[in-house]
Amino acid sequence: MQKAKYIGGVLGALAFGCAEPTAPATGTVPRDDRGLSSGNGVAELVTGGGQFVHPDFGTVTFAFTATRHRDGRVSGRFSQHQPVFGFTYAGDVTCLAVDPAPGRAWIAGVLSHSNDPDEVTQIGDDVWFRVLDTGRGSADPDRSTFFGFEQPPPGIVTSEEYCELRIWPDGNARTWPVEHGNIAIH
Numbered sequence: 001m002q003k004a005k006y007i008g009g010v011l012g013a014l015a016f017g018c019a020e021p022t023a024p025a026t027g028t029v030p031r032d033d034r035g036l037s038s039g040n041g042v043a044e045l046v047t048g049g050g051q052f053v054h055p056d057f058g059t060v061t062f063a064f065t066a067t068r069h070r071d072g073r074v075s076g077r078f079s080q081h082q083p084v085f086g087f088t089y090a091g092d093v094t095c096l097a098v099d100p101a102p103g104r105a106w107i108a109g110v111l112s113h114s115n116d117p118d119e120v121t122q123i124g125d126d127v128w129f130r131v132l133d134t135g136r137g138s139a140d141p142d143r144s145t146f147f148g149f150e151q152p153p154p155g156i157v158t159s160e161e162y163c164e165l166r167i168w169p170d171g172n173a174r175t176w177p178v179e180h181g182n183i184a185i186h
Helices: 159-165
Strands: 042-054 058-069 074-082 087-099 104-114 126-132 176-185
Touching: 042 087, 058 087, 058 104, 074 104, 074 126, 087 159, 104 159, 126 159
Parallel strands: none
Antiparallel strands: 042 058, 042 176, 058 074, 074 087, 087 104, 104 126
8 A cells, every 4th residue: 555644643652751851969960041951961852742632633642752962963752642543653753953932843753663554654764743832831732743754745755854944834733732741842
């Protein structure tokens, strides 16, 4: 079956480290203006987990952590689970773009797990999503998108291209309010 690469499934399991970074026990390590320990080699960190309701695919459970290290490397994990269909996808983060002023992040990587019997996407395929951190105490909920996949030309083809383009449609189009969770740009 030909892949329908413009849309993806989802992964659950909040088992992927989405906790906020902890401060050193001694408190002697200097911290930068985002509260990150300057001694841990982390330049940017985006974490999240929870649920959102997609109008066509129902409740989606998600979790992710994405880190840009001071040496330029990017690492992390992501997952989405779609209980209505039983699809679960997970992968490794390969790129990250952050615009902290409006609280936006673009996260992409490569799938390492898929139980989609129709093979909408397969292990080794690029996948991406974007998130909005509205800030602690905001009346507006954080937001996330469903996974996106390779699109036929002239669409997006690679994770790196997705992070470079930083597409954000007006009015937070195609992002869904996070319920029972949180997204944080650290």
